[in-house]
Amino acid sequence: MPERKSRKDAVRNREAVLAAADALFARRESSADITMADVASEAGVGKGTLFRAFGDRAGLLRALYEARLEPMRQAVEAGPPPLGPATPPQDRVTALLDAVLCFKLDNRRLALALEESGSGSPYQAEHYEQWHGMLQAVLEQIPGLTDGDFTAHALLAATRADLVEHLAGEERIPRERVRAQFANFVTRILVPGPPQGLTATE
Amino acid sequence: MPERKSRKDAVRNREAVLAAADALFARRESSADITMADVASEAGVGKGTLFRAFGDRAGLLRALYEARLEPMRQAVEAGPPPLGPATPPQDRVTALLDAVLCFKLDNRRLALALEESGSGSPYQAEHYEQWHGMLQAVLEQIPGLTDGDFTAHALLAATRADLVEHLAGEERIPRERVRAQFANFVTRILVPGPPQGLTATE
DNA sequence: CGTAAACCGGACCCAGGGTCCGTATTCTGG
DNA sequence: CCAGAATACGGACCCTGGGTCCGGTTTACG
Structure with a gap:
């Protein structure tokens, strides 16, 4: 099988980011002024992690x-x-x-x-x-x-x-x-x- | 009358900028990668001038x-x-x-x-x-x-x-x-x- | 356990929009 | 025609924000 099964910290962080982003958008902030750094910090994660998981904004x-x-x-x-x-x-x-x-x-x-x-x-x-x-x-x-x-x-x-x-x-x-x-x-x-x-x- | 009649270099430059922008857009460059600096230089004008004339992009x-x-x-x-x-x-x-x-x-x-x-x-x-x-x-x-x-x-x-x-x-x-x-x-x-x-x- | 691959995070890079200010130009009144 | 004030010029400069990098750490696997 080609898929190596991703590491669990990776999945955990991915979830965290998703949740964080969700939360931020819920907080009616105008989408434009939610920065990637915001999302990262809300998720308790570094920017690098965020970008590795999703590529870009x-x-x-x-x-x-x-x-x-x-x-x-x-x-x-x-x-x-x-x-x-x-x-x-x-x-x-x-x-x-x-x-x-x-x-x-x-x-x-x-x-x-x-x-x-x-x-x-x-x-x-x-x-x-x-x-x-x-x-x-x-x-x-x-x-x-x-x-x-x-x-x-x-x-x-x-x-x-x-x-x-x-x-x-x-x-x-x-x-x-x-x-x-x-x-x-x-x-x-x-x-x-x-x-x-x-x-x-x- | 509140309007003070603007200086002629001002109007000239305004026209120049409009023309330049028109030209740039004609040159099918994807609108996204036409920078304000581009417009300014195409118009033979400084960025300051451009922004004073139009406020922002x-x-x-x-x-x-x-x-x-x-x-x-x-x-x-x-x-x-x-x-x-x-x-x-x-x-x-x-x-x-x-x-x-x-x-x-x-x-x-x-x-x-x-x-x-x-x-x-x-x-x-x-x-x-x-x-x-x-x-x-x-x-x-x-x-x-x-x-x-x-x-x-x-x-x-x-x-x-x-x-x-x-x-x-x-x-x-x-x-x-x-x-x-x-x-x-x-x-x-x-x-x-x-x-x-x-x-x-x- | 030991090792290598995968991941972490935040310092760092860079483009591009927008501002600033010393200098040049133009307008006005005399 | 000239002096002085008002206005415009332009490019160096600032700053935000997306995206990258790499030394250090964690995890999977034998």
Whole structure:
């Protein structure tokens, strides 16, 4: 077996760092002014350790993010309806997007930090690819819907962390209202236009 | 009058800096690795001058951006149809959003730089407020459309610089195709669902 | 146990944004 | 046209914060 089993102090420290970072983000400090040194000291660990474990700042953020994302991914891939695969496309798209939105609402600060911290566009991130791919696939099962690729992007764009933060954070719009509005928006996209081509656009 | 008419070397240098920055961004260097020192030297000017004129990096970007945005703003506020005020809401929304998209397509690198360069969420930027406000106002003139505020945000989100860059830049989707897809998307939102509630969803 | 590999941590490096201040330029009034 | 004040110039300098390095320590394994 190629894997040598990592040393236990290494794992312990990795956990410590994750926990520390979590804690720091919870303490509503604006993601921007949480320095790597902060995280290290909060975790009771040296900077070297931190960087060896996660590579760089973006790596740390990613690790945190994916840890939190994991449960949801499983629910989507093999869970019960409405998220799981055994749901009719229409409803599943709605459920999927609502889930993403809720996730962003619950993890605003982290998601924000991730998108901000340079690391290139979010569109290269692996998890984005996953969501987009999945969503696109489901969208394309809906009759009368074209451009699944673009549509998936456009819908996901409405759940961008900074937008969510703006709505829920700055404008203080209550969570349920944001969800309702977004659901409404999604529905408009899903429900095909009037049956016969009686509505403009030639 | 409080304004003291600035010295001519000051204005000259301001122009020089703007031009230099423009040039640098044209030279497709990834916005991230254009340093303030670069801009200064390209403009044949000291860093001090540059910072006095624009405050900070974000200030410079903003100045550039708004300069390029100006023509469009006028076209929207008082120009001829389809952008101007004398257009029926439905068509105007489409035109507006297409214009924004085109702008982003034409100024990808700059728009990207602006969104990336920290400076807080784009949602606090003044020009965003303007677009959003305008769009919302027009949207609310369309019968059967609720949540103008949210809808405006969501639609604009689909024109985010990094998304546009991803589509047109990475995925090499031709300009006209992106426009068409987006137009399609917008239309789906504008056209209210089927007249009678005859389409699924209960 | 003994040894080598893996890990630790904090001193250190460096880029880049932003500031400072002595000097040069421009404006104003006489 | 000149003196003096106000303003701008520019590059040396500061400082934060991400990322690296290496001597010393801990752990895994035979």
